[in-house]
Amino acid sequence: EAQVTQNPRYLITVTGKKLTVTCSQNMNHEYMSWYRQDPGLGLRQIYYSMNVEVTDKGDVPEGYKVSRKEKRNFPLILESPSPNQTSLYFCASSFSGGGYGYTFGSGTRLTVV
């Protein structure tokens, strides 16, 4: 089944403890992206990647890192999480070019205490 898989689905962590949220897609998509969703603020793009080893900042990149060493994987790294990073995170992927929408993962609900 074609899908974007995120892990974990839920995570509670403490301030300052490094964590990684994994994302993998099996559709051979070039583009991958991370979004966070907060009440009243909608979906905001954190980072995106156009292909292997090509990444760039979205609208809210502060406090996050990403890497794209393989086409299928796009992990999101929080080196020192803070409470304001408590949010619902979505990974998404797409073919390049026009006409294709993003396929989203099921989301990771992160709580930083």
Add this chain to the structure above:
Amino acid sequence: GQQVMQIPQYQHVQEGEDFTTYCNSSTTLSNIQWYKQRPGGHPVFLIQLVKSGEVKKQKRLTFQFGEAKKNSSLHITATQTTDVGTYFCAKNSGGSNYKLTFGKGTLLTVNP
């Protein structure tokens, strides 16, 4: 980046009534995408509009792209309880998906 503005923020309807959400941009868009997110779910791609004045239909859903390519609308005819969710429009940069900016969405609730 420049956002797209969506109105209304919330809409509550009786089942069977029609529903419309609007998406407006201050700049000309290369294209516009629409997504639906069910409560507790993830966004699901519905459609992309590219041409000025374009109208596309998916069963009871009608999508329009304005002549000036600065606005778009999603109209649902005779809503059903399965239509409940948040509808987002999204714009991308230069026709490619890598930088996709979402509106804040319209939450639709349907009273059976």
